[in-house]
Amino acid sequence: MKVARLTSRKKIEFTESDIIEPRDGECLLKVKVVSICGTDVRREFDKDLPEDNYPLPIGTPCHEVVGEIYRSRSKLFNEGERVLAVPTADNGLQEYLTLNENRFVRLPDEGPLDEWVMCQHSGTVLYASKKWGDTTGKTIAVLGQGGIGISFSMIASMKGASKVIGIDLNQSRLDIASNLGTTHSINPENSDLIESISEITNGDMADIVIEATGRPEGLNSCVDIVKKHGTVICFGLTTEEFIPFSQNNFLSKNCTMISTLIAGTSTPLKEIKEMIELRKKGLIDPGKLKTHNMSWLNVQEAFDLYSSHSEGLVKIALKVS
Missing domain, CATH: 3.90.180.10 (Medium-chain alcohol dehydrogenases, catalytic domain)
Structure with missing residues (x-):
């Protein structure tokens, strides 16, 4: 064969x-x-x-x-x-x-x-989405709008999130995502990410943020835009064993960070x-x-x-x- x-x-x-x-x-x-x-x-x-x-x-x-x-x-x-x-x-x-x-x-x-x-x-994303709790009326930001990120956006929309914010450097992916669940789009090359999230949420920031890029800088960006006492879902696999992380920013948010990998389950x-x-x-x-x-x-x-x-x-x- x-x-x-x-x-x-x-x-x-x-x-x-x-x-x-x-x-x-x-x-x-x-x-x-x-x-x-x-x-x-x-x-x-x-x-x-x-x-x-x-x-x-x-x-x-x-x-x-x-x-x-x-x-x-x-x-x-x-x-x-x-x-x-x-x-x-x-x-x-x-x-x-x-x-x-x-x-x-x-x-x-x-x-x-x-x-x-x-x-x-998308099934792997469904597993991860079960960890974010009730999303009814909440603001969910998804960093990365590839297949995984758009799957998160679709599920967030299905589960009743009031705002689903797609974030990506690829404008065509943002356009596709806007027809599949996102209510707002941000291209960080064209606008400041933190300011844009603040504007969309009237200064509250996002209740739940998903890291779906697998890029080393992604996790820090998630902490930047999550609200205090919010939740960060770590999904993307990086190529590096260790990545730089702003611990002080993380601690100041009093947020919950959740890891997820369906392949590691029974x-x-x-x-x-x-x-x-x-x-x-x-x-x-x-x-x-x-x-x-x-x-x-x-x-x-x-x-x-x-x-x-x-x-x-x-x-x-x-x-x-």
Whole structure:
């Protein structure tokens, strides 16, 4: 089968590999569509990893995958069923993928797979959103309006926030977010972030602020714009082990800072299943995050687009088969 992997910094190449036959309790997935996460770009594609790390394992980096069960040795899934898969090793860039049955979530028979794949992305955000408490009538500011940030904005709107403020340096993303949940937009290149938040909130600042950029300076910006006794949700993964942090500013706010990482839980698929159900009911549609469709044979181009912060790009769906 054909597989792709990162072979050096910013270079993805295809090679061939054997299909791994499923054992009891496993299924062989025929991969149909994959998508790229910003974390894959920042922490692996863009990063200058130690030379000994290359090439990365086959299929890496990619963890957003949907397809059909091709061969089943599971009592839970039948051959031909459509599923969302969460690889344990971020190795989704391959034509076939063998996983334990507990790494699959059943999908409806209807609807394009290139839209259903977005539920993985947004499901991780749904998990994080459960930590911010009641948002009815509150002001929520989301730093970063990529796929993760817009997902936060969509969920905040769905849960009754009175103001949802999208913050990003990419104006096209702010424009897209304004149609998907944000009530206000701020581009820090064009206006002062702290002054803008103060103006929107009549000096109160934001009740809840989400860090969804993964950039080292993001966390400090969140503390700058959260109100006293407010809440900061840390979601974005940085490329650095340690980042500069203004502790005095943090202490002066008496705010609560909450970390969140669904992959570190005992039930990493729970909220992804819930997001699929929410989409089925028409309450939220992560499929609208998709701005580009490409063949996975153009995976190098797709990663390059993400890396360059291309205008108009939020999420790319790559068709595998």
